[in-house]
Amino acid sequence: MNILSLDLSTKSTGWAISTDSNLIAHGTITAGSSNVFNRIDKMKEEVEKVVVQYQVRDCAIEDVIPEDVRFNNNVFKPLMYLQGDICNMLDKHSVKWTFYVASEWRKKCGIKTGRGIKRDSLKPQDKMFVKKMYGIDVNDDEADAICINYAHTHEPIPVSEPEIIVTEDGFEFE
Numbered sequence: 001m002n003i004l005s006l007d008l009s010t011k012s013t014g015w016a017i018s019t020d021s022n023l024i025a026h027g028t029i030t031a032g033s034s035n036v037f038n039r040i041d042k043m044k045e046e047v048e049k050v051v052v053q054y055q056v057r058d059c060a061i062e063d064v065i066p067e068d069v070r071f072n073n074n075v076f077k078p079l080m081y082l083q084g085d086i087c088n089m090l091d092k093h094s095v096k097w098t099f100y101v102a103s104e105w106r107k108k109c110g111i112k113t114g115r116g117i118k119r120d121s122l123k124p125q126d127k128m129f130v131k132k133m134y135g136i137d138v139n140d141d142e143a144d145a146i147c148i149n150y151a152h153t154h155e156p157i158p159v160s161e162p163e164i165i166v167t168e169d170g171f172e173f174e
Contacts, residue, residue, distance in 0.1 A: 004050060004095075005060040005149035007141050008086065010039040010078050014141030015047065016149040017054045023134055023149065025054065026142050036078045044085045048093075056095050060152035061086070062144065063099035098152065105148045110157030 002024075007014035016026040029046040031039035050056070064079040090097050102122075103113045111125050126143040130136060133150065 001057045002054045003058045003060065003149060003153060004047075004054065004056040005145050005152060006047065006086065007062050007144035007148060008043070008064070008079065008082055009141065010036055010043065010082055012141050013043050013047065014139070014143070014145035015050055016142065016145040017050070017056070018149050018153055021150075021153045023146060026138065026146055028139060028141050037081075040078065040082045040085055043082055044089055047086060048089050051090065051093050051095060056093070058152075059090055059095050059097040060105075060148050061097055061099050062105065062148055063101045065101055100148060100151060102144075105151035108151035108154070108156040109147050111147075 001020065003018050003020070005016045005018075011031055013029045014026070015029065017024050027050075029043060031042040033039050033042070051059075061083065064076065064083065087097060100108075106113050106122065106126070109126075109129050111122065111129060113122065123140045123143070126147050127138065127140065129150075130138055130143045130146045134146065138146065
């Protein structure tokens with residue numbers, strides 16, 4: 001069964017296809033219109049082409065939550081509209097879907113998130129995970145889509161706690 005994963009954006013959407021746990025294709029869809037609804041239409045049309053081409057039956061999608069966009073409704077609402085259009089299109093093709101928030105799929109990939117960890121530091125980790133697991137260099141959007149796909153199709157990787165080393169004088173470091 002072919003599984004699609006999506007890191008949705010109205011400007012640059014990353015996608016990845018796997019057959020069970022084997023990555024078989026990935027890419028990025030871009031839209032440059034200044035009109036957000038034109039960008040949403042283009043994203044939906046291009047994702048639909050991927051769904052048809054690869055005969056997708058299952059889809060994992062990064063869920064958007066207000067905190068991820070710093071509670072900016074100018075970003076949040078268009079992403080929600082895009083999600084709705086994508087889910088409507090997937091339903092038309094009898095594709096089931098599952099949503100993952102970013103912290104959830106990253107945890108399944110063994111990428112630590114949480115207090116004190118900035119979003120900007122996570123993107124390079126996503127790309128490093130893809131390089132380590134698949135031996136490929138990709139952009140941020142593709143890396144996220146591939147990680148989402150991995151999280152959807154594999155057992156979680158345990159996040160290891162850093163080893164604390166204590167010196168003879170009691171100084172601790174990682």
